[in-house]
Amino acid sequence: GQRLSKMISSDxxxxxxxxxxxxxxxxxxxxxDFAEAYQKDDDSRRIIDAALAIEGLTRGExxxxxxxxxxxxxxxxxxxxxxDTKGGVEITQYEGHTVADMGLLKMDxxxxxxxxxISKAKANIKKNFDIDIDVDKIPFDDPK
Numbered sequence: 486g487q488r489l490s491k492m493i494s495s496d497x498x499x500x501x502x503x504x505x506x507x508x509x510x511x512x513x514x515x516x517x518d519f520a521e522a523y524q525k526d527d528d529s530r531r532i533i534d535a536a537l538a539i540e541g542l543t544r545g546e547x548x549x550x551x552x553x554x555x556x557x558x559x560x561x562x563x564x565x566x567x568x569d570t571k572g573g574v575e576i577t578q579y580e581g582h583t584v585a586d587m588g589l590l591k592m593d594x595x596x597x598x599x600x601x602x603i604s605k606a607k608a609n610i611k612k613n614f615d616i617d618i619d620v621d622k623i624p625f626d627d628p629k
Contacts, residue, residue, distance in 0.1 A: 486532050492519040501537050548576055551595030554584055563589060 493504050494514050503514040505523055522529035548569055554560050554577060564587070565578040577584055585591045607618050 489519065489522060489529055489532060492516045492522070501533065501540055505533070543580070548572065549581060549593065549595075551593055552581055553592050553594060555590040555592060563587070 493499060493501070493516070496514070499514050502508065503511045504516050504519050506520065507515045519533075523533050524530075548571070554564075556563055560566055560575065560577065564584060566575045567578055568574070569576045579587075581591055603620060607620070610616050610618055
């Protein structure tokens with residue numbers, strides 16, 4: 486496996502098919518030694534076939550902190566969903582850009598800069614006035 490991996494370009498966008506066969510416009514990625522190993526060596530063929538089978542698959546899952554998918558119907562009528570093991574909420578099994586490309590409305594309600602400002606403000610209030618502010622307990626209609 487290590488010998489084969491050294492025959493592949495370090496370009497992160499390279500696909501194994503491009504290394505294995507000449508692809509128009511990507512001829513520089515083709516490696517004849519790699520192709521020969523695939524043709525003549527059973528171990529190399531098994532390794533490359535296994536790599537081809539998993540190339541492009543999702544490595545893991547992640548949940549966006551504040552992305553919300555908005556639909557007129559239940560979300561699970563449009564995309565596969567599952568129960569998130571960490572938060573206990575229903576999440577899609579598609580990546581965010583995929584659901585947006587499908588025409589579904591994905592909204593991100595998280596402003597990291599705003600959260601940073603709030604966090605620094607809380608720290609300054611604690612440091613200067615020794616007051617702990619719980620932003621989750623401030624009513625939205627509080628005029629102050």
